[in-house]
Amino acid sequence: MIRKRSSNLNIFILAFMAAFAAAIYFLFFKGQDGNPGGEGRFNVETIKVENGWGYRIRQDTTPVIEQKIIPGVPGLSGFATEREAAETGNLVKRKLDSGIFPPTISTHELDSLGIKYQ
Numbered sequence: 001m002i003r004k005r006s007s008n009l010n011i012f013i014l015a016f017m018a019a020f021a022a023a024i025y026f027l028f029f030k031g032q033d034g035n036p037g038g039e040g041r042f043n044v045e046t047i048k049v050e051n052g053w054g055y056r057i058r059q060d061t062t063p064v065i066e067q068k069i070i071p072g073v074p075g076l077s078g079f080a081t082e083r084e085a086a087e088t089g090n091l092v093k094r095k096l097d098s099g100i101f102p103p104t105i106s107t108h109e110l111d112s113l114g115i116k117y118q
Contacts, residue, residue, distance in 0.1 A: 042096050044089035052078025055089030057096065065092065071105040073117045080116055087113045 079085040095103035
C-alpha cells in the first residue's frame, strides 16, 4: 500500500514538472511567429548599481532578469564598467534568443569576454 502511494506521488511530481517546463517554454520562448526565441523579443539595458554596473533583460516590456552582480562567481561585486555589464547581458540575451534556459554564465565565458572578477 505504501509503495503504491509512493509511486502515485512520483507520477504526480513528474507530471507537475513537465507542465511547469511547458509553461516556462510558452511564457518565455514561444515567438509571435510560432518559433522559439522570436527575434528581438529580449532587450538588454545596463543599470548603475551600488557596487558597480549590472544589466536588466526585458522580454518586450516585462523585466525577465535583473543582474546586479557578476553571475557565475562568488561574491556580491557588480561589473567594473558599463561595457562589461552590456557584453555579459548581450551574451545572456543570445542564450535566451536561442532557447537556452536558464541562461547560465561560466567563468570561462566571462574570461572570453574579458570580464574582470575576483
